[in-house]
Amino acid sequence: MKDQYMSISRIYAVFIRQVFLIKSNPTRLVSMFLWIIIDVVLWGFITKYLGSLGRDTFSFVNIILGAIILWGFTTRIEHGIMTTFLEDIWSRNFINYFASPLKIDEYLSGLVVTSIAMGVCGLLLMLLIAGLCFGYNIFRIGLFLLPFLLILFIFGMAMGIFVSALIFRLGPAAEWIGWPIPMVLSVFSGVFYPVSNLPNFLRIFSRVIPASYVFESMRAILASELFSIRIVVYLCIGLALSCAYLLVTYFFFIRVYRYNLKHGTIARFNIE
Amino acid sequence: MNETLKVVGLVKEYGSFRAVDNITFAIKPGEIVGLLGPNGAGKTTTINMILGILEPTCGSVEILGKNLKEHRTEIAKQMNFAAVYAQMPGNLTVCQNLYVFGRLYEVRNLKEKIKFLLRDFDLDTFAKTKAGLLSSGELTRLNLAKALINEPSLLLLDEPTASLDPSIANFIRERIKNWVAETQTTVLWTSHNMYEIEAVCDRVLFLSHGKILLSGNPRTLPAEHGKKDLEELFISAAREPLSFL
Numbered sequence: 432m433k434d435q436y437m438s439i440s441r442i443y444a445v446f447i448r449q450v451f452l453i454k455s456n457p458t459r460l461v462s463m464f465l466w467i468i469i470d471v472v473l474w475g476f477i478t479k480y481l482g483s484l485g486r487d488t489f490s491f492v493n494i495i496l497g498a499i500i501l502w503g504f505t506t507r508i509e510h511g512i513m514t515t516f517l518e519d520i521w522s523r524n525f526i527n528y529f530a531s532p533l534k535i536d537e538y539l540s541g542l543v544v545t546s547i548a549m550g551v552c553g554l555l556l557m558l559l560i561a562g563l564c565f566g567y568n569i570f571r572i573g574l575f576l577l578p579f580l581l582i583l584f585i586f587g588m589a590m591g592i593f594v595s596a597l598i599f600r601l602g603p604a605a606e607w608i609g610w611p612i613p614m615v616l617s618v619f620s621g622v623f624y625p626v627s628n629l630p631n632f633l634r635i636f637s638r639v640i641p642a643s644y645v646f647e648s649m650r651a652i653l654a655s656e657l658f659s660i661r662i663v664v665y666l667c668i669g670l671a672l673s674c675a676y677l678l679v680t681y682f683f684f685i686r687v688y689r690y691n692l693k694h695g696t697i698a699r700f701n702i703e
Numbered sequence: 704m705n706e707t708l709k710v711v712g713l714v715k716e717y718g719s720f721r722a723v724d725n726i727t728f729a730i731k732p733g734e735i736v737g738l739l740g741p742n743g744a745g746k747t748t749t750i751n752m753i754l755g756i757l758e759p760t761c762g763s764v765e766i767l768g769k770n771l772k773e774h775r776t777e778i779a780k781q782m783n784f785a786a787v788y789a790q791m792p793g794n795l796t797v798c799q800n801l802y803v804f805g806r807l808y809e810v811r812n813l814k815e816k817i818k819f820l821l822r823d824f825d826l827d828t829f830a831k832t833k834a835g836l837l838s839s840g841e842l843t844r845l846n847l848a849k850a851l852i853n854e855p856s857l858l859l860l861d862e863p864t865a866s867l868d869p870s871i872a873n874f875i876r877e878r879i880k881n882w883v884a885e886t887q888t889t890v891l892w893t894s895h896n897m898y899e900i901e902a903v904c905d906r907v908l909f910l911s912h913g914k915i916l917l918s919g920n921p922r923t924l925p926a927e928h929g930k931k932d933l934e935e936l937f938i939s940a941a942r943e944p945l946s947f948l
Contacts, residue, residue, distance in 0.1 A: 444807045452794060522793060527804070
């Protein structure tokens with residue numbers, strides 16, 4: 432009988448390896464969380480200043496800081512998958528991993544579990560700082576927060592798997608592609624401004640980025656605080672796009688893995 | 704099912720280059736078989752195909768009566784390997800490495816197993832040392848401890864004693880021989896040390912340009928081909944492979 436089921440023990444092995452790495456060198460926490468802390472603090476002060484200019488007509492803190500936190504969560508998920516994958520490249524661990532009973536699905540699941548842990552820790556830290564320093568309360572978004580996080584989480588996973596697949600295919604030197612991707616996508620995602628601010632030809636990109644539907648919906652909710660069918664439609668589109676990207680990037684990763692099996696790249700991956 | 708490992712018509716091509724050219728062999732339980740050959744002969748390529756990290760162009764690998772392609776995960780639980788080029792992650796401690804790999808192989812009573820392996824491979828004092836800080840002898844012992852963590856039925860060793868001093872190399876050889884005697888594990892062992900091969904292996908397969916040129920008992924094979932010892936046979940087969948075809 433073929434082994435059809437995933438093993439929790441093997442997924443846990445991929446996850447616990449990262450925990451051991453952090454335990455053995457806590458400075459890793461700095462690289463994991465420093466940038467998101469800087470983002471929240473920096474944008475916290477900027478929004479406070481903008482708020483003082485706009486008087487009471489518009490809550491910059493709620494809109495911009497909320498978007499920064501949600502985008503920070505997405506970035507953490509993407510970087511979580513990518514850095515966990517890169518750790519195996521840096522420590523030349525592929526032969527040992529893939530010669531073991533570990534299945535590619537289990538390996539990917541291990542990467543995802545690690546990134547969930549990193550993403551959730553990052554989110555809680557950002558909320559804590561934003562709450563304590565700037566009086567920000569994310570729960571003003573209400574129950575819509577759950578679909579927002581779900582869409583961004585799935586999209587973050589898809590980005591992380593896509594970047595990992597690219598590195599897996601092109602070699603360790605392709606690592607640089609992964610770091611700026613969230614920043615590039617933020618231009619089209621409407622994180623800092625409404626998509627309507629973009630020129631028409633750039634809005635086409637926004638329409639295919641799930642995160643843009645989340646941020647447009649968030650602005651609509653915080654501006655009017657009204658439930659509308661338009662928001663529900665937006666969220667459905669965002670969710671459908673995220674799931675589609677996750678599926679496509681998953682199959683892309685599997686395809687790259689099979690290519691590497693055929694060409695012997697796993698055994699000599701670090702040579703590039 | 705008599706063989707632990709059965710390789711039939713195995714071929715690996717990279718474009719027009721044939722790294723492994725239609726090799727067939729089988730290994731019985733408890734047998735230690737040496738895979739010899741000059742650099743680039745196809746030894747590591749063969750081992751990688753048996754491990755399932757390299758897809759053969761054609762041919763099949765059967766382990767414990769099951770086809771590797773169809774039952775890879777199930778088979779991988781019952782085999783393991785150690786190679787000089789596949790070190791344990793240097794940023795984890797000895798204990799953490801064994802724990803992670805024990806989890807990957809779903810080892811039962813893992814903590815007791817790790818304690819036993821640390822003692823058995825004289826690694827007790829290094830349990831909390833990062834693998835990257837170990838000497839090559841200590842690292843080889845750690846690789847072997849990892850290779851035996853799941854008590855494999857098939858053990859693949861790719862130059863396990865390369866770059867070790869004679870005393871540690873001897874320790875490793877004795878440890879593996881004792882393990883095989885106790886457990887009837889099947890071992891496929893590559894090495895460039897002919898003394899080692901003669902001392903450890905029941906049988907050798909000599910690979911050149913991806914083909915098996917010679918096979919037999921390492922202690923009687925040289926005389927059968929009019930050579931003084933295994934080293935002379937190796938040199939002769941590596942330089943003039945056509946004379947052995």
